[in-house]
Amino acid sequence: MINTKPMSSKITQVYLIGLIVLLVFYGAILYNTILYAENKSGERRLAIAAPFHFTLFSQGHTGEIQIDPMMKIYDQYDILPSSIKRRLNRDWQGSMHFHFEDDTEYSAFAQQVMTQRGLAIVYALEDVDASEWEDVSFAIFQAVIFGLGLLIFIISALISVKMAKRISAPFSNLANQLKNNRNENENYAPLSVDGELSLELTQMLTGINSYRSRIQDAFTREKAFTRYVSHELRTPMTVVRGAISVLRLLKNDKAEKQYNRIDMAIIEMEQLIHTFLLLARDEDLLGLSTTISDDSIKNLLIDLEPTIKANQVSFHQQVQCEFSLSVQPLLFSAIVKNLLKNAVNCSVGGNVDLFISPQRIDVIDNGVGLDAKPRGYEGFGIGLNIVRDICEKYQWQFSLKSNKNKGCTASIIF
Structure with missing residues (x-):
């Protein structure tokens, strides 16, 4: 302990x-x-x-x-x-x-x-x-000596307490600053401590501020990279979308199916870019909410139906009741889609169950489990990393564990 x-x-x-x-x-x-x-x-x-x-x-x-x-x-x-x-x-x-x-x-x-x-x-x-x-x-003499000793003890104890508080005050000040600055909107500015600083505390403060500066630089680079990449990706996608519109004017019925697939891919790419931007920004998303019901989940998973059919997966969903959750709608959609996409790709010819309640999300499959890769599917992709980042943003608990017999269970506790 x-x-x-x-x-x-x-x-x-x-x-x-x-x-x-x-x-x-x-x-x-x-x-x-x-x-x-x-x-x-x-x-x-x-x-x-x-x-x-x-x-x-x-x-x-x-x-x-x-x-x-x-x-x-x-x-x-x-x-x-x-x-x-x-x-x-x-x-x-x-x-x-x-x-x-x-x-x-x-x-x-x-x-x-x-x-x-x-x-x-x-x-x-x-x-x-x-x-x-x-x-x-x-x-009597012994009692007098004991009384003097007790008096000395009390005086020394008071002095010791005062000295201890004085010695530990800079460390307590630093600990409180670190504790109070743990939110994601922190700017990681250098910390300073008042009072008489020891050599060890000075070295510790220098090291902490050095790490904070490096973290701030890393966050700045990450946000800038996300914005730049998103901007650069949107430009070619706009070109592709325009080209598809022009091709549709040619009335080529044989190619219409491929045009639709390209449109779906562009929509998925735009949603992914938007998700990255939401994760990269320091915006307060707690004021937004999403209404979750059985119908809303079915509409959300229309895009996954071709993959479910192609992998011959028996899919079942259950929403305990209709409720409202404090989450940005697109981020909730990204969580559900990525968890199900991972489960479906790992459970070819198997079963995937989705359970949603006001307290949690559970996705259970009987696929290959965590210790093996499904054939034709390279690992778990970027999807689970996105899920983890979203859960960290909302301070939810995300876990992924193997089932006793076969497959694994992905759980999110709100």
């Missing part, structure tokens, strides 16, 4: 995720730093004070001595509390911090000094709990 969130939302999302990660990271660092600094401070304080009190052992004192409500000193390992002995080796010297399962904490310091028994390792223990913050005070 394509993610269609605006660019500003995506940029804001990235900023906020990064901000949350940073806040959590630095919050954890702050919490652990406080605990670490507290422990190291206790160890350092004990390492400074304990040697001063160890002189009592040099003066003849022995055993366990209570220095103050927090500190005790011991002249031998065996009289240490059992919980401490389980964590200390007999020969250990230095400072260490202990955190026990019952949430009590102690700092320990050991040093070799001269006693009445000679050189011996003596110990100092300090109850850290007595000097640490109370749980309520620490909870």
Whole structure:
């Protein structure tokens, strides 16, 4: 599934995720730093004070001595509390911090000094709990830190949203211009974007304007070519029509059938030229309408009757009801004729069915299908391309698909 969130939302999302990660990271660092600094401070304080009190052992004192409500000193390992002995080796010297399962904490310091028994390792223990913050005070401190972090998060989020909108504004502006200029009457003038442009956006805008210029040039050439070709074709057709009129004055009954065929070909050519001109022009054809009924379709298909008979095709048409369709009459005629001509030429000796309703057109045949060419008929000709162009002009849906058994179905949904 394509993610269609605006660019500003995506940029804001990235900023906020990064901000949350940073806040959590630095919050954890702050919490652990406080605990670490507290422990190291206790160890350092004990390492400074304990040697001063160890002189009592040099003066003849022995055993366990209570220095103050927090500190005790011991002249031998065996009289240490059992919980401490389980964590200390007999020969250990230095400072260490202990955190026990019952949430009590102690700092320990050991040093070799001269006693009445000679050189011996003596110990100092300090109850850290007595000097640490109370749980309520620490909870208040944590709440204050959390509140400050939340405030920083909100301020940073607002700044991130504003920056994201500022960064994405030129891209959104360009996207809106492209979205609003998708109609067929667009002149493909160069686009411009206000605001501070990045290098990438400048390159994108240059590329888009280059393509728009090329498209405009192609449309101009196409329209000019269509007009020129139409004009040049009409001149010889006028000459042919005049020549046929002169020949008819000779009263040659044997040639009258051929004259009629030439007249029909000229009429078909004129309709084709007119269709090309309607497709090439930027005129608004939506105001025109065509009344569609069973009789109008029969009149429309008179020109195809010789081809239907020649190909021995069984043809059936069904118009669901009489209705009016917003389409230029000649373009609707071109759609129906080209779809049927394609089906008839692909279904020699077969069946062709035409179904028309206010919602769609379906032409169903049992011919060679899409994967093969009928004998004597080179592909599907220019007819289906004309049908596609007309459908694009009116924003109709055109599809051509193979049937399960044989042949294919051409459908147009209005």
